[in-house]
Amino acid sequence: MAEPRLWTPADAREWIAVPDAESDKYSRGVLGVVTGSDRYPGAAVIGVEAAIRTGVGMVRYLGADRPANLVLQRRPEIVTAEGRVQAWLIGSGMDPGKLTREESSLLDAALHGGEPVVADAGSLRRVAAGAHQRAFGVDESWRIVATPHVGELATMLSGLGSPAEVGAIRADPVSYAADVAARLGIVVVLKGGTTHVVAPDGDAIAISGGSPWLATAGTGDALAGIIGALVATNAERVLADPGCLASVAASGVLLHTAAGDAAATEGPLAALDVAEAVRGVVGGLLR
Template sequence: MVDVREWSRVDTARLLRVPGVDDDKYSRGVVALRTGSNAYPGAAVLGVEAAWRAGAGFVRFVGEDRAADAVIARRPETVAARDVGRTRVDSWVIGSGTDAAERAAVESAALSDILSGSVPVVVDAGGLDLAPGATAPLVVTPHAGEFARLREQLALATHGVRDRVADVAETAHALDCVVLLKGAKTLVAAPDELVISISSAPGWLATAGAGDVLAGVLGALLAGNPGMSKAQVAAAAAWLHGHAATLASGAEAGWPGHPIVALDVAEALPAAIEDLLS
C-alpha cells in the first residue's frame, strides 16, 4: 500500500516565490525550452507563454524555425536562437509538440546532452522515450497513453486491477526521478516518497494544449525554486495550473463554468498567482 498525500492551496502558495528588490531577471529563474516543431509550433507558444506567465525572469527558446517564429510573434520578450550560448539555464523543458518517430539524429544528440547535464529537465510528450537512462534531475509528465508506453519501455508489468497510485510510484522508482501522471486527478511520485494527489482542476481543463501549458509552468517553478523538493514543485505547478483553469472557466463556487482553450489557462496564471498570494 502506497501512502498518498493530498496537495493543497496552502502547500502551493509556499512555493510561489515573490521577487524582492535585490532580484533581477536571472535570479528570478531562467527557463529554456526545446519544444514544438514545424508541424506543431503551437506547443512551443503555449509552453513559452506559460513560463513567462508563471513568473520566470528570463525565457530562452531553442527549436525549429516555424516554432521560433510563432514564439517571437506571440512573446517578443523571448530570446530565440539555435542554442542558449553562454546564458545560464535553471531548468529545461523538452518534448512538448514533438514526435519521437520523426526526431532527427542531431536532435536526439542535443536532447541527450540536456538529459546528461545537471540542470532539472521537464520531459514531456515526444521526449519521454529518452527518459530511461538520463542522469539529469527529471520530472516526466506523461498523460495516460504516454504513461502506458513508458511502462512498456521499462518492462513494467500491467496489473490486472488498475492502480494508478502503485503504478506511478513503481515508475518513479524504475526511472529514479519524479513522475507527474496527468489526469482528472493528477499524481506526483518520487522514488521512495509519498505519492502526492492534486485535484484542483475543473473538467474544462481536458483540452488540447493544456499539457504544454503545464510543462511551461513547471519549468518556471523549478527554475525559481532551486534546492526544493522537485516532487513538491511539480505538485505546486499542477495545482496552480488547475486553479488557473478554474478561474479561466468560471467554474468557481459551484458554478459549472464554460469551455476554455489552453491559452486561456496560460493567460489566467497571473490572476491565479495573485489569488494564492493574497
C-alpha cells in the first residue's frame, strides 16, 4: 500500500462551493440530518451548527422531539419537515442498541435513498452490516462516508467477522481502515491525532496536526457536520464521480482541524467553539 497523501488548504479550497447571484437555498445544497436522541440531544445541535457554519443552503433535521426542539432553539432557520435533500448526515449521538422504531426507519431510509451519506457513531453498525448488501453497484456504495474512531472501527471489523484489538488498529491504522473501506465499498474517515481518509480502492489521505484541545466531547459531531455540509454542497460532483468523495471528506477533516486551532488560541475549547470557528476558516481559505 502506498504512503498516505497529505492534504493541503489549497486542496480543500477546491471543495468549498461558493454561491453566486443565481444561487438559491436548494442549488446550494440541502443536508438531511438524522442525529441526536433523547439521551444525547447535544450531538444534533453541534452537528447542525457545524454544517451551517461550513456553508449549505438548508439543513433539514428529522429526529426525536427533544433534540429537534434544541436544534430549533439554537438555529431557528432549520427545517424539521421531510422533503428533498442532496445528502444525509446520520448517526451522531445515537446508541445503536437503543434505537426507537422511528429512528431505525429514518436511518434505513437515508442509507437506501441513493443520496450520498455521512455515517457516524450510532449508524456505523448498520453500515457494516448492510452497505455491501445494498441493491446497487459498487459506485453507489462509494456514496457512504463512515467516520469511526478506533473503537468504532474495531466494532465494525467484528461485525465483518474480522475482530481486531484497538491497540493493533492504532499501530497500523491505514491497513485496518483500508480493509473496511474495500470490503464495504465505502470511504472510511478514521479519526485520531492523525486522521486517515481511505477510499475503497486503497487510496489514503492523512491529515495531522490540530490542537490537542480537540480531544473533548462533541468535536466528532462537529466533524461529521462539516463533512456533511461539504458533501451536500458538492452532491452533483459526487454523484457524477463517486471517487471524489474521499477528497470531499479529507477537506472536511482539514477544515475541522483548522477550526480547532482557531478555537484553541486562548486555551480549552468546547465543541460548539469549533463549529462556530469553521466560518472564519472557510472565509480565510477563500481569501
